[in-house]
Amino acid sequence: MEPHVAELKLKIEDTLCPFGFEIYPFQVAWYNELLPPAFHLPLPGPTLAFLVLSTPAMFDQALKPFLQSHHLQPLTDPVDQCVAYHLRRVTESLPELQMEVIADYEVHPNRRPKILAQTAAHVAGAAYYYQRQDVEADPWGTQHIAGVCIHPRFGGWFAIRGVVLLPGVEVPDLPRRKPPDCVPSRAARITLLEGFNFHWRDWSYRDAVTPQERYSEEQKAYFSTPPAQRLALLGLAQPSEESCIIFPELPFTTLTKKPQNTRARSWLSPSISPPISPGP
Numbered sequence: 001m002e003p004h005v006a007e008l009k010l011k012i013e014d015t016l017c018p019f020g021f022e023i024y025p026f027q028v029a030w031y032n033e034l035l036p037p038a039f040h041l042p043l044p045g046p047t048l049a050f051l052v053l054s055t056p057a058m059f060d061q062a063l064k065p066f067l068q069s070h071h072l073q074p075l076t077d078p079v080d081q082c083v084a085y086h087l088r089r090v091t092e093s094l095p096e097l098q099m100e101v102i103a104d105y106e107v108h109p110n111r112r113p114k115i116l117a118q119t120a121a122h123v124a125g126a127a128y129y130y131q132r133q134d135v136e137a138d139p140w141g142t143q144h145i146a147g148v149c150i151h152p153r154f155g156g157w158f159a160i161r162g163v164v165l166l167p168g169v170e171v172p173d174l175p176r177r178k179p180p181d182c183v184p185s186r187a188a189r190i191t192l193l194e195g196f197n198f199h200w201r202d203w204s205y206r207d208a209v210t211p212q213e214r215y216s217e218e219q220k221a222y223f224s225t226p227p228a229q230r231l232a233l234l235g236l237a238q239p240s241e242e243s244c245i246i247f248p249e250l251p252f253t254t255l256t257k258k259p260q261n262t263r264a265r266s267w268l269s270p271s272i273s274p275p276i277s278p279g280p
Helices: 003-019 028-032 058-070 078-093 117-123 186-198 217-224 227-234 262-268
Strands: 021-027 047-054 100-103 128-130 148-150 159-170 244-246 254-256
Touching: 003 021, 003 047, 003 058, 003 078, 003 159, 021 028, 021 117, 028 047, 028 117, 047 078, 047 117, 058 078, 058 217, 078 100, 078 159, 078 227, 117 128, 117 148, 117 159, 128 186, 148 186, 217 227
Parallel strands: none
Antiparallel strands: 021 047, 047 159, 100 159, 128 148, 244 254
């Protein structure tokens, strides 16, 4: 890796990695060559980009401190806002560079995604993107089968959060890193893709490889909750009088109406959370 790229990577890692994120450099050309022109990033091929993903540690190391600092401000999607805050810190840490941040959920006015996050993760070498085409003589007939990325250390217990583009920074000699093929057998790939497409609620597809770390039970409860009810779960919004949320994935876990912030004290208590991150 060229010295200035290594220096940039280290700077971004110093900003993001203490909060449960990982970054992986790649060239725009690697991404564009796998996709039709409608999905291309409109930058020269050698342009440097970084994929950003969150590990299971992000929940405690980034989200909880963010909410401790920001819970009095309007919140819509706490995780997206937390990630956006940390990505903004990256741009602020390198003010001399032009940067464009694309979150994984952003779309163009015609609803076409601005970034195909799983393709980006694959070309960056972060996680292997398993698709139907990776199963020889697949058994699914006319069924639609969506692909899924698997991380070599976290399995499916991670999330792709976005891409940082650096227009004007070109690295024609950037070494290409292949993602580890950690689900190599046909049978295991069938199990993975069927688990992701048909049984995703039971979390089992995420264990396609034995992970170093999984989501905690409270993190699973959070992501199992419909987005519209997550603020209530955190105690940051008042649930309705009839509110009663049951998580079928977590037996005996039932949340009923409580005074505002009662739940937040159990989830966001300083005794179980790391120190508040600098800045929020």
